[in-house]
Amino acid sequence: MVKEAETLKAVFNEFEHTVRENIALLKTQQQCMINGEYEVFEQLTFKQEDFDRKLRLIEQQRAAVSDSLCEELSIPTGTSILQIVEKLGDEGRELMVSVSRMIEAMRELTFSRTNLERMINFQLSYIEFLQAGMAGTGKMHTYNPAGKSANLQKTERFQGDG
Amino acid sequence: MRITHNMLHNTVLKDITNTYRDVAKLHEQGSSGKKVRYPSDDAIVATRASNIGTKLREIEQYQRNASTVETYIKSYDSITDELGALSYRLRELIVNGANDTLTADDRATIAQEIDRIKDQFIQLADTSISGEYIFAGAESIKMPVDADGNIVMSAEANVARSVDLGRYRFEYNFTVYDAFTVDGNESVFNLMSDLSKNLRGDNPNGYLNSHALEKLDRYESNIQSIIARNGANGNFVQMATNRFDDSVVFMTEYLSKEQDADFMETYTNLQNLQAVLQAAMKTGGNIMNYSLVDYVRA
Numbered sequence: 183m184v185k186e187a188e189t190l191k192a193v194f195n196e197f198e199h200t201v202r203e204n205i206a207l208l209k210t211q212q213q214c215m216i217n218g219e220y221e222v223f224e225q226l227t228f229k230q231e232d233f234d235r236k237l238r239l240i241e242q243q244r245a246a247v248s249d250s251l252c253e254e255l256s257i258p259t260g261t262s263i264l265q266i267v268e269k270l271g272d273e274g275r276e277l278m279v280s281v282s283r284m285i286e287a288m289r290e291l292t293f294s295r296t297n298l299e300r301m302i303n304f305q306l307s308y309i310e311f312l313q314a315g316m317a318g319t320g321k322m323h324t325y326n327p328a329g330k331s332a333n334l335q336k337t338e339r340f341q342g343d344g
Numbered sequence: 345m346r347i348t349h350n351m352l353h354n355t356v357l358k359d360i361t362n363t364y365r366d367v368a369k370l371h372e373q374g375s376s377g378k379k380v381r382y383p384s385d386d387a388i389v390a391t392r393a394s395n396i397g398t399k400l401r402e403i404e405q406y407q408r409n410a411s412t413v414e415t416y417i418k419s420y421d422s423i424t425d426e427l428g429a430l431s432y433r434l435r436e437l438i439v440n441g442a443n444d445t446l447t448a449d450d451r452a453t454i455a456q457e458i459d460r461i462k463d464q465f466i467q468l469a470d471t472s473i474s475g476e477y478i479f480a481g482a483e484s485i486k487m488p489v490d491a492d493g494n495i496v497m498s499a500e501a502n503v504a505r506s507v508d509l510g511r512y513r514f515e516y517n518f519t520v521y522d523a524f525t526v527d528g529n530e531s532v533f534n535l536m537s538d539l540s541k542n543l544r545g546d547n548p549n550g551y552l553n554s555h556a557l558e559k560l561d562r563y564e565s566n567i568q569s570i571i572a573r574n575g576a577n578g579n580f581v582q583m584a585t586n587r588f589d590d591s592v593v594f595m596t597e598y599l600s601k602e603q604d605a606d607f608m609e610t611y612t613n614l615q616n617l618q619a620v621l622q623a624a625m626k627t628g629g630n631i632m633n634y635s636l637v638d639y640v641r642a
């Protein structure tokens with residue numbers, strides 16, 4: 183296999199590894215949501231930001247390695263991986279296995295992310311529900327500098343405009 | 345100013361009356377267990393208590409909703425487990441049936457077992473909880489599959505059922521089209537009927553080795569996806585139940601003690617939590633926007 187193809191395979195493997203770590207983190211975050219451990223959850227959110235940065239860097243690396251492989255194979259830069267694999271012929275088989283595993287990991291990541299977002303959305307809407315119960319309005323508002331209440335919602339008890 | 349006896353009398357009388365009123369109020373609070381019995385005692389706290397009392401009843405309904413959904417999730421869980429095991433057995437029978445050395449009688453025996461598995465699939469598809477067929481979508485009072493394995497549930501009924509959990513619409517159900525079809529098209533009952541028919545025919549190997557196994561692969565992956573989604577639903581309901589339980593404890597305590605200090609602390613905590621959750625929503629959302637997605641799809 184050409185050297186660039188080997189490097190590209192290593193990049194895909196690193197991507198898959200990072201995504202799998204990220205999935206584990208999302209699962210821990212989900213467990214924190216279930217248990218109501220919000221301080222731990224917040225700490226894990228910082229780690230999630232690190233993952234975002236790391237994945238962005240790997241993606242930049244992927245684009246660079248892929249372009250240099252395209253030059254090596256005399257095909258236009260930015261060509262998709264399927265076309266690169268086709269061009270590589272038998273040598274591209276291992277690369278394709280790495281790509282498939284990476285795509286599978288990305289699918290799992292999307293699934294975990296969607297579940298966490300669903301949990302967060304529930305919590306946010308439930309917080310609004312609790313706040314409404316406590317304050318008798320959607321939010322407990324104060325007066326703005328102009329002396330008018332901002333966004334006071336009309337309720338059964340409060341029918342004014344602030 | 346000269347203090348007359350009459351003034352002294354009036355003052356003493358007033359003091360006595362006030363003391364009696366305070367004693368009576370304390371007595372009332374003692375018997376009701378509440379610091380604020382009438383809105384005039386403390387209008388703000390009384391209004392808040394009334395709001396919280398209403399919310400408490402609402403949360404109790406959400407708890408019942410969550411409990412119902414939990415029953416569905418547990419049923420889906422055990423049914424998909426069974427479907428997985430039956431599919432595994434089906435795979436063994438297909439591989440076995442494609443063996444060239446088998447006689448027509450051997451194949452007929454395999455076909456009979458496949459017929460029995462089909463019956464088990466039908467029974468699972470028609471599982472009901474308290475008279476509601478759990479795979480029937482919007483037509484939950486009608487059996488979704490008839491005794492011959494025909495899906496009789498209308499396509500219009502193939503909708504997600506949802507329940508209100510704390511003002512959040514939560515979708516929890518799976519229909520026969522989700523759990524008993526290959527890619528939402530061909531029914532798994534038809535697949536088994538075809539298998540049985542081919543095994544009783546002259547040359548079943550072509551069908552068994554290519555079509556049947558390939559369709560079963562896709563069906564098994566479908567079941568795996570349902571198991572994963574149902575598992576995620578289970579986590580969600582567990583989380584919602586925990587939050588409802590927490591709220592009930594807080595609100596019940598608030599109503600019994602009416603302590604504003606607790607209230608403000610809880611309110612502030614909720615605002616902090618809101619910020620934490622909103623920050624979490626902003627992270628991790630861009631991963632799939634990367635050019636990588638185009639790169640692997642194109």
